[in-house]
Amino acid sequence: MVVAIGLEGSANKLGVGIVRDGEVLSNCRRTYITPPGQGFLPKETAEHHRKHIIPLIKEALEVAKMEPKDIDLVCYTKGPGMGAPLVSVAVVARTIAQLWNKPIVGVNHCIGHIEMGRTITNSDNPTVLYVSGGNTQVIAYSCNRYRIFGETIDIAVGNCLDRFARLVNLSNDPSPGYNIEQAAKKGKKFLQLPYCVKGMDVSFSGILSYIEEKGKPLLKSGEYTVEDLCFSLQETVFAMLVETTERAMAHTGSGDVLLVGGVACNVRLQEMMAQMAKERGGTVYATDERYCIDNGAMIAHAGALLYTSTGKPTPWDETFIRQRYRTDEVEVTWR
């Protein structure tokens, strides 16, 4: 039995979670929220993480009713992510590992999402769509790796949504994606946007430029409302994601889909994916915002899997961070 504490801070969420053999004992989170029209920058985000991480670790221990001596393993996000926020969290992970004299494991953020999703939903071998502010990947498992079948060739879908929200001045609280989703429910009129699928890959940058150029005049003239644009944007980008996922499923011959990452909370995306899977005779597995959005528990869980399967922590001189740590670089020793 391994009790692991996981520290996550690769983007604007700071999370600390404690997990015992896949059972989540605590999963606390603080989000750095910027004013409307602004995104989060590395320096300010790292400052936010530094300010909150110690109280958050205390809170996680308290919720789990544990003391540092009850912890067996310290896990932290090694990458991918923004440099400064990752470093601010890794430093704390290395410090508590030495203070408490515990082994330390560096975890790939994407693998954290996938493994937490598989455990929570009990899905054995799904095709994974990982969609967040920084990642858009269609992933399937084969020969000890999570292999990336499709991916964005420019910006991530969440980044596209965030930047659209900034263009039309939607609030970043609780998240731009959530506010787009709510506004889209009131949208009726469909605006045709560029639809860009290249095999199993997608591209979103053209949509953003198109809205920058054409969207604003349409809003001004009153022809379309912000709600209509939110609706059209969601329908277009999600259709692209569902289509590439379906292509990957047809190519690999798998039937089930697992949705992970911040954008996966979106109920409309889940609905569309479910419709596609139903037509193919498969199932969609999705998690709610506790696990979709970046959190500490998933890092603890993936770290514990890695540690128990190999019996080895990450060597001390490799406990650094990597901003561009790819999903398919990690050897999966636990499946």
Added chain:
Amino acid sequence: MDFPADYQLVKQGAEAKIYKGTFLGRPVIVKERFCKTYRHPELEAMISKERLKAEARGILRCKALGVPAPAVYYVDPDSKLMYLEEIDGSTMKDLFTSLLASDDKDAPDKLKQLSLSIGEAVGKIHAGHLIHGDLTTSNFLRHGFKTYLIDFGLSSVSTLAEDKAVDLYVLERALISTHPGSDQYWTHILASYSKSYPSGSKEVLNKFKEVQSRGRKRTMVG
């Protein structure tokens, strides 16, 4: 034209159902593009129409450029049906999978030959400015000594090196992710690509490196 009831469903792909049957006395493959209910109706109508057109045009252009592709016998735009010549071959996906797993000492040589034929086909269509749009090992059929290209629904015509580079990038990714251990054959594909597209492959391959660095080493956050 009614869709004959005795046609047999052989495969459900991502976009279409594939049936086998006979048409005017010839064995045919019928590709039925089914409606995607998850898509907004306006978007769905636009996409399915565009792709049916793109497929018919892509096949014609491909054949004209000297790369084998199944002949189009008949297209029914209202019911989104396409009647195609049946090619009795294996997909490169199946061939690669079995050859990569086999102990046969000739396997590496066979794989090399297949890779060269893939590169040649892509080089030829790019030389004629045809972009396939969905190059995966599932979309090459090997019949005898001929390599056929199929599935032109995402095809387009472009002279831009960028579009050709993305086409290659999609193929590289599909090859490596579907067939672990096939990395070495990618160099053969590129070699014969350059050979069959002498006028522009250099520019495309430079662009290809750029596209690669945009995709794989791009900053990943969150």
